[in-house]
Every structure is written in C-alpha cells, then in structure tokens.
Amino acid sequence: xxADPKAVLTGIHFMDGDHACCExxxxxxxxxxxxxxxTPSTEVVERFAQRIPTVGGVFIQMEDEIASSIAIQGAVxxxxxxxxxxxxxxxxxMMEHVGLAAMLETPCVFVDVQRGGPSTGLPTLPGQADMxxxxxxxxxxxxxxxxxxxxxxxxxxxxxxxxxxxxIYRVPVFxxxxxxxxxxxxxxxxxxASEIEVVxxxxxxxxxxxxxxxxxEDDTLVPPMVKAGDGYRFHITGLTHDERGYPAMNAQxxxxxxxxxxxxxxxxxxxxxxxxxxxxxGADVVVVSYGITSRVAEAAVQMARAKGAKIGHIRLRIxxxxxxxxxxxxxxxxxxxxxxEMNMGQMVLEVExxxxxxxxxxxxPHAGGTVHEPEQIFxxxxxxxx
Amino acid sequence: xxxxxxxxxxxxxPVMPFLRQERIPHIWCxxxxxxxxxxxxxxxxxxxxxxxxxxxxxxxxxxxxxxAGYLRLxxxxxTHGRPIPFATGLKLANPELKVVVYSGDGDLFAIGGNHFxxxxxxxxxxxxxxxxxxxxGMTGGQVAPTTPIGATQTTMPYGNFxxxxxxxxxADACGAVYVARWTVYHVRQLARAMKEALLKKGFSFIEVLxxxxxxxxxxxxxxxxxxxxxxxKEKSVIKNGADxxxxxxxxxxxxxxxxxxxxxxxxxxxxxNSHFSKVLGDKFVPWGVQNGQD
Numbered sequence: 001x002x003a004d005p006k007a008v009l010t011g012i013h014f015m016d017g018d019h020a021c022c023e024x025x026x027x028x029x030x031x032x033x034x035x036x037x038x039t040p041s042t043e044v045v046e047r048f049a050q051r052i053p054t055v056g057g058v059f060i061q062m063e064d065e066i067a068s069s070i071a072i073q074g075a076v077x078x079x080x081x082x083x084x085x086x087x088x089x090x091x092x093x094m095m096e097h098v099g100l101a102a103m104l105e106t107p108c109v110f111v112d113v114q115r116g117g118p119s120t121g122l123p124t125l126p127g128q129a130d131m132x133x134x135x136x137x138x139x140x141x142x143x144x145x146x147x148x149x150x151x152x153x154x155x156x157x158x159x160x161x162x163x164x165x166x167x168i169y170r171v172p173v174f175x176x177x178x179x180x181x182x183x184x185x186x187x188x189x190x191x192x193a194s195e196i197e198v199v200x201x202x203x204x205x206x207x208x209x210x211x212x213x214x215x216x217e218d219d220t221l222v223p224p225m226v227k228a229g230d231g232y233r234f235h236i237t238g239l240t241h242d243e244r245g246y247p248a249m250n251a252q253x254x255x256x257x258x259x260x261x262x263x264x265x266x267x268x269x270x271x272x273x274x275x276x277x278x279x280x281x282g283a284d285v286v287v288v289s290y291g292i293t294s295r296v297a298e299a300a301v302q303m304a305r306a307k308g309a310k311i312g313h314i315r316l317r318i319x320x321x322x323x324x325x326x327x328x329x330x331x332x333x334x335x336x337x338x339x340x341e342m343n344m345g346q347m348v349l350e351v352e353x354x355x356x357x358x359x360x361x362x363x364x365p366h367a368g369g370t371v372h373e374p375e376q377i378f379x380x381x382x383x384x385x386x
Numbered sequence: 387x388x389x390x391x392x393x394x395x396x397x398x399x400p401v402m403p404f405l406r407q408e409r410i411p412h413i414w415c416x417x418x419x420x421x422x423x424x425x426x427x428x429x430x431x432x433x434x435x436x437x438x439x440x441x442x443x444x445x446x447x448x449x450x451x452x453x454a455g456y457l458r459l460x461x462x463x464x465t466h467g468r469p470i471p472f473a474t475g476l477k478l479a480n481p482e483l484k485v486v487v488y489s490g491d492g493d494l495f496a497i498g499g500n501h502f503x504x505x506x507x508x509x510x511x512x513x514x515x516x517x518x519x520x521x522x523g524m525t526g527g528q529v530a531p532t533t534p535i536g537a538t539q540t541t542m543p544y545g546n547f548x549x550x551x552x553x554x555x556x557a558d559a560c561g562a563v564y565v566a567r568w569t570v571y572h573v574r575q576l577a578r579a580m581k582e583a584l585l586k587k588g589f590s591f592i593e594v595l596x597x598x599x600x601x602x603x604x605x606x607x608x609x610x611x612x613x614x615x616x617x618x619k620e621k622s623v624i625k626n627g628a629d630x631x632x633x634x635x636x637x638x639x640x641x642x643x644x645x646x647x648x649x650x651x652x653x654x655x656x657x658x659n660s661h662f663s664k665v666l667g668d669k670f671v672p673w674g675v676q677n678g679q680d
Contacts, residue, residue: 032479034471053662056671058478060654063504067471070464074444074475077462078483082475100465228460228476229483231439235406235455237463246409247455247463 003027003160003196007055015188017155017181018043021111022051023190024159025083029198030109031057032082034071036064036090039123040179041113044085065090069097073106077236079227081163081201083109088117091130091137098172099138102261103238105214105223107166107173107201109159110134114178114342116368126179127368128291129343134174135320141258143265145272146174146320148290152186158317164199165272169264170222176319178342180292180371201225208232213245214257221264265321273326274318279305283312285384286330287338288351290316292371297340300377309385322350331355336384340364340377360384404428406458413452417603417611419570419596420450420517424457426573427488427515430580441484442476444469446493448524449598450517453488467497470505473512481655481674484584485511491518491532495551499531506560506589511653513583513590516553519598527601534637537606552634554646557591564590565630565647570597571618572643579645588653595641608638 008027015023022044025033031052035045049059057080062068065086072082086094091112101108114130116122134146145165149155159175166173204211204224208231216223226232239247240254248254265272279301280286289297294315304311312334316323327350331337336359339348348363355361364380366372401424414420431438438459445454447466454461464472469487477485487494494502494516505512521539522528529539532553533546542548557565564586568576576594583590597603597614608614617638625633626644633642652660655674662670 032475034475053666054669054671056673058658058673060474060478062471062474063500066468067474067501067504070468071471071475071478074462074472074477075479076475078442078476078479080479082479096465097468227480228442229440229480233439233458233460235461235463237455238465239463246406 001198001200003029003193003198005193008193008196009190010192011190013188013190014185015152016043016183016185017149017152017177018113018183019047020152020155020188021159021175021177021182022047024156025109025163026051026055027156027190027193027196028160028163029081030083030163031055032072032075032080033059033084034062034068034075034082035085036062036068038065038087038090040115040182041085041087041111043182044111044113065093066096069094069110070100072108073097073101073104076106076108077228081167083111085111085113087113087115088127088130089120091133095133095137098144099140099142100238101172102138102142102144104236105170107170109162109166109173109175111175111177113182114176122369124179125369126292126342126371128176128178128293128341129346129368131176131319131341131343131346134176142261144171144174144320145169145265145318146176147274147317148176148319149181149317150291150294150315151181152184152188154317155181156188156190160196160198164197167199167201168222169268170225171265174320176291178292203227212243214241215243216260221260221267269321270325272318272321273323275323275326276315276317278313279310280312280314280330282310284310284335285338285381286312286314286334287340287377287381288314288316288327288347289340290319290347293340293342296372296374297377299374300381303374303378304381309381311381316347319347322347322354324350324354327351327354330359332358334359336360336362338362338364338377338380338384340366340372340380342366342368342371400432401425401428404431404458405456409456412456414449415600417597417599418449419519419594419611420453422570422573423515423517423576423594423596424453426577427580429577430584433577433581434584436484436584440482441486443486443488444473444476445487446489446498448490448493448522449519450488450490451493467493468501469493470498470501470514474505474510477510477512478655485513486584487512487514489516490523491516491520491553492522492530495553496531503556503560506557506562506591508654509561509563509588509651511588511655513586513592515580515592515594517594517596518553519596519602521598521602523598523601527605534635536637537602539605550635552630553593554633555630558630558647561589561651562591562647563588563649563651566645567593567595567633567643569595569618569622569641569643571615571622575643582645586648588651
C-alpha cells in the first residue's frame with residue numbers, strides 16, 4: 001500500500017522535528033490522535049489539530065494522558081491508525097495503557113519527546129532518560145518496539161516505520177525523540193505519496209463465529225485483527241485470556257500468553273535491526289549512540305580519528321529490541337565500547353549485557369538539560385583506547 | 387417447587403441470545419443485582435431496534451466491569467476507571483457505532499471520575515450505565531464515593547464519614563442530555579429507561595441501585611439481596627423531572643427514582659462538524675457524516 005496523496009505534503013520543507021513527526025504520522029495513515037498538552041511535545045498535536053480537519057480524521061485533546069493513551073486504543077479497535085504524544089510526566093501516566101496495548105495487542109504509537117527528569121524536571125530542556133521506561137515501564141512481561149530519530153528528517157521517515165511496525169507486530173511502538181530533535185529546525189524532504197510504503201492492518205479472512213481474536217494463523221505469532229461494527233461480536237480483555245479473548249485465570253493460560261507476547265518480537269529480532277555503522281571493521285573502540293547524542297558523538301569520533309585512532313560508530317535507529325546479535329559480534333573484537341547518552345547510564349547496560357565482559361564498556365553519562373560537549377565523549381574514547 | 391423441571395428448560399429465556407452462553411456460570415454472587423440489570427439491558431436492546439452488530443459495550447474493572455464479557459456484542463473489558471475514554475476513541479473513530487459503557491460506581495466515579503465529567507461536558511454520544519452498589523465488591527467491600535454516611539466498609543471500619551456523590555446531580559451539572567435513576571426492583575422502568583438512553587443522541591446516564599449482599603448488606607446487617615429489593619420497593623418514590631439537587635441518597639432512607647433530565651445539545655461530533663464546516667468551508671473533510679446530513 002502507498003500513502004494517501006491527499007494527505008502527504010510532498011516537497012522540501014524547513015521544519016522542526018515535532019512538526020515532521022506529525023507529518024510522518026499523517027503520511028503513515030494516522031487518522032486519530034488523542035493528546036494532552038505537555039512541553040516539549042505539544043507542537044506535534046498542535047499541528048495534527050490544525051491539519052486533520054482537511055485530511056479527514058479526529059483530534060481530541062483529552063482530560064489527561066491516562067485518557068489519551070486509552071482513547072487511541074478505542075480508535076484502533078474501531079479501525080483507525082492512532083497515536084498519542086507526550087513527554088516524561090505524561091509517559092509515566094500512560095504506563096498502564098502501554099500494558100493494555102501490549103495485552104490487547106493494539107497496534108499504536110506512543111511519541112515521547114524526552115525532557116529532563118525525574119518528575120517535572122526540566123520541561124523545556126532535553127533528556128534521554130526514558131529509554132528503560134519505554135522498555136519496562138508497565139508492570140508484567142511484554143515486548144515493545146522503540147525507535148530513536150536524530151533529525152527532523154528522521155522524525156518524518158522513522159515515524160512511518162513506527163506505524164508500519166505497530167501494524168506488523170501488534171505492539172505499542174515508542175518514538176523516542178528528545179527536546180533538541182523536537183525543536184531543531186532543518187531541511188525535511190517529504191517524498192511523493194507513491195514512494196511512501198504504508199503497511200495496512202491485517203484483518204482476518206475468517207467469518208464471524210469462526211474467528212478467535214488471539215488465534216495465530218502463522219508462525220509470526222501475530223494474530224489477525226477485527227474491528228468493532230463488523231459483526232464479529234468479539235470480546236477482548238486486559239485479563240489473561242485464551243485464544244477466544246475470554247478471561248482464563250490459570251498458570252497455563254498465563255504461560256502461553258506471556259510467552260507469545262515476548263516471543264513474537266524475539267522471533268523477529270533480526271528483522272528489527274536498524275543501525276547505522278561507520279568504521280566499525282578494524283576499529284579499536286566503537287561508540288554506540290542514538291538520538292541527538294549520536295550527532296555529538298559523531299563529532300567526537302571525528303576528533304579521535306583526526307588523532308589517528310581507529311574508532312567505529314554505531315547509531316541505533318531501532319533501540320528496542322536491542323541489536324544484541326550485531327553488538328555481540330563486535331564484542332571481543334574491539335577493545336572497548338563507549339556509550340554516551342543523555343541519562344546516567346541506561347542503554348549502556350544493554351551493551352554491557354551483550355558484550356559479556358569480552359570488551360570494556362564505558363559510559364558517558366549526562367544528566368540532561370543540554371547535549372554533551374563533544375570533548376566529554378572524545379576524552380572517554382581516548383581513555384578507552386589506553 | 388410446583389413448576390416441573392422440564393417446563394422450565396423448554397422455555398427459551400429471551401435474554402439467552404444476548405449472552406455468551408459458553409461463559410456461564412457468571413462470577414456474581416447469589417442475590418447480586420447486576421444480573422437483573424443485564425436482563426433489563428437485553429430487553430432494552432431488543433426493543434431499541436438497534437443493529438446489534440453496531441453496538442459496542444465497554445466495561446472497566448470490578449463486578450459490573452464483567453458485564454461486557456458476558457454480552458454477545460463487540461465487547462471490551464478495559465482498565466480500571468477508563469472505559470469512558472476507550473469508548474470515546476471507539477465512538478469518534480467509527481461514529482456509526484452505538485457505544486455503551488457499563489460499569490460500577492467505584493470504577494466510574496472514583497478512579498474514573500475525571501473521564502466521566504469530561505465526556506458529559508463534551509456530550510460524547512454514548513450511554514453510560516452505572517450499577518451503584520455503594521461498595522467495591524470485587525476487592526472485598528471498601529468504601530466507595532457512593533457509600534452512604536454511616537455505612538461500615540473494610541476501609542471505614544467505624545462507619546463512613548465521607549459525603550458521597552449525588553450521581554444524577556453530577557451528571558446533570560456536567561451536561562448529560564439524559565439522566566435517570568432506577569433500582570433493580572423497577573425492572574420495567576429500568577428497561578424502558580435503557581431503551582430511551584440507547585436511542586438518545588448524546589451523553590446519556592443511568593444510575594441503577596443494586597444490592598451487593600456479600601459485601602455491603604451483610605457487613606451492615608441489612609439482610610440479603612431480597613431484603614434490599616424490598617427496601618427499594620418500599621422506600622422508592624418516583625419523581626420524574628425532579629431537580630437533581632434534591633435526589634441525593636441517604637443511608638437506607640427514601641430513594642427518589644425517575645427520569646430527571648431529557649434535553650437536546652449538539653454532540654461533540656456534531657459540534658466539530660458544524661464548526662469546521664463554518665470556519666474551513668470546502669477545505670474541511672467531514673467526519674462520520676453520512677450524505678452531508680445527520
């Protein structure tokens with residue numbers, strides 16, 4: 001399927017990341033947004049509120065983030081593509097419905113324009129400290145997908161990917177921006193609608209009466225959907241359920257369901273690798289970065305290379321699931337990984353886990369409020385080389 | 387029993403086609419009033435003439451929260467307190483649907499109170515049915531925002547001293563276009579009110595008083611379910627059109643029942659469509675409007 005040409009603003013724009021994110025969502029087919037104002041994400045919903053009446057769809061500003069994060073799921077089960085948009089404190093309020101989306105297998109997108117935390121923290125200044133919350137924030141075991149753009153252009157491009165992945169895997173997909181990427185204005189090229197690949201929802205081909213909401217028909221472990229109003233008279237619940245969608249309060253049903261929720265992403269992990277590498281082969285030290293920090297990290301890598309050091313750089317565009325196979329291959333071949341991030345050390349834990357002591361792992365923490373100085377990362381690279 | 391067993395089983399219960407029979411027996415206690423409300427709801431659905439393929443039911447968490455799971459409709463058992471915003475998404479995404487929220491007093495008015503007031507204010511086109519048993523049944527009988535002063539609950543072991551909500555007054559003040567209260571004694575009136583609410587465009591609200599014998603009545607030495615229904619019969623006064631300010635419930639005192647509010651107000655979608663048509667003209671792509679009418 002291609003994007004709807006009536007909805008796509010084809011052309012070259014000078015646009016900030018928040019606006020580009022909104023355009024990406026519209027191009028991807030998002031026709032329902034429920035949101036609540038919160039800095040620095042509000043521009044995404046402001047633009048959607050302005051754009052959607054001329055595209056065909058609904059924006060509603062809900063009473064809080066709890067409501068927003070479940071209203072989008074109602075919209076999805078009525079047949080639309082939907083997202084909500086927030087920042088730190090709002091994301092914390094949404095956690096219950098991240099779990100609901102995982103449990104109901106509601107394809108939807110949560111945009112988090114990260115700011116400094118904890119609590120109200122730094123509303124207008126950047127952070128990257130929600131990375132673990134995105135992965136683990138709701139109670140119970142489940143899987144999600146998370147992407148991290150490092151420019152307004154990627155806010156557009158990866159947003160389309162986020163919606164497509166939500167439909168393919170039926171999981172909540174996190175779009176982990178940050179204040180700098182959200183408010184940075186750069187050139188954004190929006191292609192022709194005919195060049196934008198959009199994944200449509202996979203609906204069942206079975207008849208009412210034969211269809212079971214959580215029966216997998218192939219080895220993807222992702223069941224096809226139905227929507228309200230089509231005569232299926234289906235039931236879904238946030239309780240542990242069987243294939244019929246009916247509550248099943250026992251350990252066997254729990255085991256079967258939770259394992260599948262994990263396994264459907266586990267099984268697709270190799271397809272869910274999206275990283276940009278440069279200079280990794282033959283490197284002594286590899287920098288692993290994501291989001292806005294990757295742009296500072298690249299400057300630090302260039303500084304180190306100018307000193308003659310062999311430095312590789314891996315930028316994660318899909319952060320969850322973590323690209324453990326590739327990082328694992330590199331571990332042991334390089335002396336060390338250096339992981340700068342605008343938090344006190346979150347994704348670095350994944351690098352440590354995957355390298356299993358075969359390479360040293362250095363964290364370059366930053367509490368947020370502004371991006372790293374390239375020198376901070378450069379110095380850590382030089383230390384790692386010793 | 388004077389009725390032969392065979393005769394009972396041969397009579398088709400008119401409610402059966404509405405139930406997911408494979409899920410029976412249900413979880414409700416003997417003497418609980420929720421099943422009676424479901425019976426009335428099934429009758430209201432039949433009489434409403436609505437296309438049942440286009441009726442969606444949404445529940446929160448709790449004893450009444452289980453209603454969605456027993457009805458053979460598109461049915462959604464969501465999270466505690468949040469059926470209204472889920473239903474809002476359903477309705478706005480597919481305006482063809484008739485959306486019903488069926489949940490308990492704790493779910494809708496404690497944890498979910500904020501959503502209730504805003505959905506009523508916006509006049510989202512949905513019917514909200516609140517089964518009010520004055521307590522949190524599923525978690526073992528804790529104080530609710532509807533527990534009368536003086537009643538004992540596990541978290542008010544010396545008797546409740548908090549003022550409860552007057553639910554019809556709250557719904558009225560927030561802008562609901564239809565507000566009624568009945569008890570499970572008033573099965574005919576309740577079924578009729580449910581039918582009216584289902585056919586009413588806009589945010590309609592029905593409070594149904596129902597006994598919780600296990601966790602409200604027994605704890606307060608008020609007898610069994612049937613004793614509570616006798617109380618409903620003896621102490622209810624029908625006052626259609628009553629000022630909702632005057633219908634607050636006391637502790638086992640008089641109950642004012644009836645249809646209190648029935649008025650017209652544009653729904654959220656109607657307001658959105660007419661406003662955008664006015665300000666955006668031809669650029670506006672109407673949403674959920676069939677043939678430019680409705």
